[in-house]
Amino acid sequence: MKPSKEELERRNIVGVGAERVTNVTSTDYPGHFPGEDHAWDLGYFRDNVTIEFHKNEPLEAEFSLIGVDASIANAFRRMMIADVPTFAIETVHMEKNTSVIQDEVLSHRLGLIPFKGGKTGFRKFMKFYKKPEDGEEHSYVDFNTIQLSLNVECTHNKKAAKNETDVTKLYNHAHVYASDIEFNPVGRQEQYFSGDNAIVPVHPDILIAKMRPGQQINCSLLMHKGVGSDHAKFSPVATASYRLMPTIKIKSPILGEDAKKFQKCFPKGVIELQTVTRKESKEEGPFKGKEGEWKAVVVDPMRDTVSRECLRHDEFKDKVELGRKRDHFIYSVESTGQWRSDEIFLEAVALFKEKAKKFEHQVINMAR
Template sequence: MPRREPSEEEVERRKIVGINAETITDVSSTDYPGVYPGEDHSWDLDKIRRTLQIEFHHNEPLLASFSLIGADASIANAFRRIMIADVPTLAIETVYIDNNTSVIQDEVLAHRLGLIPFRGGREGLDKFMKWYKKPDNGGGGDDDANTGYFDYNTVALRLSVECTHNEAAAPGETDPTKLYHHAHVYAKDIVFEPIGRQDQYFSGEDAIAPVHPDILIAKLRPGQEIHCTMHMHKGVGSDHAKFSPVATASYRLMPTIDILRPIIGADAEKFAKCFPPGVIGLEKVTRKEAARQGSGYEGHEGELKAVVRDPMRDTVSRECLRHDEFKDKVKLGRRRDHFIYQVESTGQWDSDAIFLEAVAHLKEKARRLEKQLLEMGC
């Protein structure tokens, strides 16, 4: 059978998932060998290089939004899962409670402390801190050889707070924060205690500290106190959610909105209200459009018409398909190879750096798989 290449229009059509009033069509991918007779869809690195794109829409240290275009869903989902489960961070793993007379039980207090996100110098977190390996004998004693604690795998923290009366409080004061000292225990009360070479990497602005200082840990009243020591270790989200570098890491497919027939006047205004603000715009029909035969705008010069402004804002609610006046005038869909990511960092990594680290992790996984296949003689 002679080899043929599909037209650009056909390629674009295959990329769209159809969104109908009650159903979704064309959900299966067809860009692999054997689906279309005479077409070669074998894996091609050069083609991937030509089509793969990354476009950032929003980039701040704690929140990034970007598009991954031209990739398969399996690759897009691999990046998402790696960001959640494989990018390492430091978190409180062990809490040694010397005294806790608050109303919070010891195990609940330890759990709350473990979930506090911390930040520190990037070089120290990436290059200096190593994995902590729990000794086979379970540790014990004060000797490093027994406990396995070193400056390169353990960060020590201390929390020491006692609630006392504020003698300077105004008569009749009812606010506990003014009546007492340390009525509330916050994350900022946790003190970093550097050991060994940690001063070289974690000092000044690079010191280990809570990302959000005002996270409430506990409430105390006079006579209550909390004294404990904490050890932080490096871990990954697949072991525990507290090690995940992201609060959320998600993606959605790029919406498509095609207006097939003109929507004019009051219908245009109603059509715009069927979508989130900014998706559909209203423009006046120009004299040129009104004069062109077959445009559908004949005799409507100066009236408002509906145009697609920013489909990325659409949530694909399908509201417009529920109105009879818009039937056969609009076609909704989603691009199967355009993934819009939103990554919200917990603060230890910059949001864009998390994605770059996920790319490096996937690359390393591919190298290890290649090595194993070569050793198997495949």
């Protein structure tokens, strides 16, 4: 016996009450409901899983992943943070640093600067650098190491006006920026990282240090390909998070001044005030004789933050029901600039597929 559509929808809603949350446990597995088959099916999954983009910009994306379990949704989030690779400075050879910033702090700042380069070279040419064991020599080659340099010296600007007070005009290189870092291609790197595909900082105006005449910084930098699980500087995202889709069910009409008050309980754009139409006022029901009055209508529940403010007012407690859809995840991904925000999710999907295949082989070998 198959459950009704209404029953399936009820099971899929996490109830949000004034003081508690209900129906939090997933029941989509065999044996929970007698007589119902909830075994996982690839065809059913393929037909029901959907992705809807609400915002897709180079540095920020918002999209919905619908029809998956929380464990799968969280796996994608974790892989976007920890498994999608990027470039970052790993080693700094400090030759001269007479600025006020200590060598260790300067090296740390350099390591956190995000870099970008040609995608073909990054994906197909560059490999992960393997750190040597004790006693072994470093193996820096063109396909695992990017060489950079930072050579700046602060000097007086002879062309500055006598009454000038702006230090950036008084001195040359008073401020050291990420744009001062130079890429020095070696070997085959010039084939993949030249012109528009050259290795450059994502944000050239990142401030690295401030100097005054007589101070200088000379250092060579080695950059590698890495992942966030090794160090946070390799993570391609500033944030990658998700939340469940809110649901707002108005069980009985909210009219007049109550409708205006109800609208203020939610973020802008969630609730809209509409007038009761003549047709509605003539029909039997709660709107009969209410033509022209304001009524509260849910227009965009995605904007809701589930603050429960409406449940704090006695006049709304029995008229509204709040919840969240268990299988509707709204992702927010902010890229650091090395990948487009939507590409980060696609890379996470590819990595998930690769991990699943490896796990399958391991299970098969174990069974044998």
